[in-house]
């Protein structure tokens with residue numbers, strides 16, 4: 801990967817990270833605004849909505865955020881863009897789509913396949 805590609809991917813990761821942190825911050829600000837005074841019935845509903853947004857963030861995005869942090873750390877240490885399993889470079893197109901990916905396409909497919917196979921059950925006794 802040349803320097804220009806690296807800078808571009810770093811930019812993608814930083815932008816995505818910024819977006820997520822801003823959203824989290826926005827949720828926290830709203831939450832504090834609602835918590836700052838005695839809330840009315842109407843606001844009770846808003847609070848429940850916010851709560852489910854936090855939950856959603858926790859479930860879906862905190863992992864992605866962690867992956868982004870890990871990818872940025874790898875950039876700092878100079879091993880960004882290498883598959884964590886086979887150590888081969890991850891394809892440029894794949895990085896463009898999934899800049900925080902841990903694996904090359906081959907390893908990711910292998911993993912997917914293994915995860916989808918039902919576990920071998922011991923024979924019933």
Ligand SMILES: [Zn+2]
Pocket residue numbers: 883884885886887888903904905906907908
């Ligand atoms: Zn690999």
